[in-house]
Amino acid sequence: xxxxxxVFDLATVVQLSEERxxxxxxxxxxxxxxxxxxxxxxxxxxxxxxxRKVPVQTAELASLxxxxxxxxxxxxxxxxxxxxxxxxxxxxxxxRKPRRFQCEFGEYRYKNVKxxxxxxxxxxxxxxxxxxxxxPEKALVDLWYCSKGExxxxxxxxxxxxxxxxxxxxxxxxxxxxxxxPRMHRALSAWRQIRSDEDEGELIP
Numbered sequence: 569x570x571x572x573x574x575v576f577d578l579a580t581v582v583q584l585s586e587e588r589x590x591x592x593x594x595x596x597x598x599x600x601x602x603x604x605x606x607x608x609x610x611x612x613x614x615x616x617x618x619x620r621k622v623p624v625q626t627a628e629l630a631s632l633x634x635x636x637x638x639x640x641x642x643x644x645x646x647x648x649x650x651x652x653x654x655x656x657x658x659x660x661x662x663x664r665k666p667r668r669f670q671c672e673f674g675e676y677r678y679k680n681v682k683x684x685x686x687x688x689x690x691x692x693x694x695x696x697x698x699x700x701x702x703x704p705e706k707a708l709v710d711l712w713y714c715s716k717g718e719x720x721x722x723x724x725x726x727x728x729x730x731x732x733x734x735x736x737x738x739x740x741x742x743x744x745x746x747x748x749x750p751r752m753h754r755a756l757s758a759w760r761q762i763r764s765d766e767d768e769g770e771l772i773p
Contacts, residue, residue, distance in 0.1 A: 571620060644704070650729055652730060
C-alpha cells in the first residue's frame with residue numbers, strides 16, 4: 569500500500585486503508601518497534617530498507633518532513649561548492665515556526681522566514697529524486713537573513729567562500745532589493761567590498 573512512497577504519514581494510511589484510525593496507530597507503533605518502519609517525526613514514517621520499493625534520498629526528506637520548506641543556508645552553500653566544509657545538518661527555511669527533527673536519516677532544522685521572503689528556490693535532481701533547494705544567491709541571503717547580528721566584511725571572510733563566481737551579482741542584488749531590509753543591504757555592501765578586495769588582490773603582481 570505505501571511501498572511505492574518515499575515517506576508516508578498517518579493520514580495517508582488511514583485514507584488508503586479500511587481500518588479504524590486507532591487500529592492503524594497501534595499497528596504503526598508495532599511496526600516501528602519491530603524495525604519495519606522508521607519514524608521521521610510524529611505521524612510520519614519511511615519504510616525500512618527490506619520493505620521499500622523507492623530508495624530514500626536524505627536531502628529529499630527535508631521538504632517532506634516539514635512543509636512548506638526548502639533546503640538553504642549552509643547546506644545549500646556546501647552543495648554548490650561555495651564553502652569548503654561538508655554540512656551534516658539539513659538546514660531549511662519555512663514560513664512555519666522553527667523546528668528540529670532528529671531521525672535515522674539525519675538532523676533536519678527549519679528556520680522561520682516571512683512569507684514575503686519565501687522564494688528563490690528550485691527543484692534539482694539528486695540520485696533520481698527531486699530535492700527542493702535554494703538558488704546559490706538565495707541560500708546566501710537566507711543565511712544573512714536568519715543569522716543574528718551584522719554581516720561585516722570580517723564576518724564574511726570567516727565563511728571562506730570559494731567559487732564566488734557562482735554567485736550572480738545581479739541575482740543577489742535583486743533578492744536583497746526584494747526583501748528590502750536595511751540589514752540585508754548592509755550585508756550586500758559588505759559582500760561587494762570583500763569581492764572587490766579579492767579582485768584587486770588578484771591584480772597585484
